[in-house]
Amino acid sequence: MSVAGKAPELTRNQALVHGALVRADGPLSAYEVLDRLREQGFKAPLQVYRALDKLVAFGLVHRLESLNAFVACSHAEGETEEPAAFAICDSCGGVTEFADARITGDLKAWAETDRFSLTGMTIELRGLCAACQTG
Amino acid sequence: MSVAGKAPELTRNQALVHGALVRADGPLSAYEVLDRLREQGFKAPLQVYRALDKLVAFGLVHRLESLNAFVACSHAEGETEEPAAFAICDSCGGVTEFADARITGDLKAWAETDRFSLTGMTIELRGLCAACQTG
């Protein structure tokens, strides 16, 4: 449920944080991002958190609440912005982002019925991805 | 997605933590629980976290990932155990627990299709409850 306008111009810090997340193969905690950007001059958590706040607001990054970590959005710029859902593999740590209009539609319908004014939703699945299942 | 057997017997610490959450009118952080149990002899966070782990496993307590807090389950004992979803009011902090078979069914169906072996799900809505909306 991002408020993403069109492609925003990123500041230097925002671009560095976004780049670190894009290069990562999975979610990173804010402190992991910090460690990867020390060579670029990052010194304090707040530099990361401030950039993350903006990137999340732009819809370029998602926060995974159940992991206290962040991932780059896997959708192309300007693409349809159903609120995202995530499947997190407890074995390999991989995250699959998906957007299912039926699911979010059902949640919106529930909110409507309950007169709950919806501003955001968190949908995170836990389990094992196909590759990490033995059988 | 609790593994709740039938009504488990709680240890003293578990019962105290559960009681604190039941008495609370909303979610409590682990440290808030700790503060409320100091008179009962609680001294360290681990006493709370260990009890919470069990209570969550029993299905008697839910963890709200987007709040880093815990609430007592609002269902009667032994009641049907669809994975719970939550609507969290950003104004009053109130939490409404609901279970919608269509929503969880759709998520299970997505997992099935993606060969994702599901062990748990987090569904949390944010916004304003009916009472907190002005107009």
Add this chain to the structure above:
DNA sequence: TTACGCTATGTAATAGTATAACATTACAGT
């Protein structure tokens, strides 16, 4: 130009959340 407002930044200190490690106790089953 200067003055103002707004956003972004740098830095240090602190608050809040969660776990590791180790010692001890309780109790059921053999």
Add this chain to the structure above:
DNA sequence: ACTGTAATGTTATACTATTACATAGCGTAA
């Protein structure tokens, strides 16, 4: 009694996030 398992107590530490305050850049209206 011996063993295995679960629960507990306690200290220390790790991890996550924000407050507070100082500084710098930039656009715009006077």
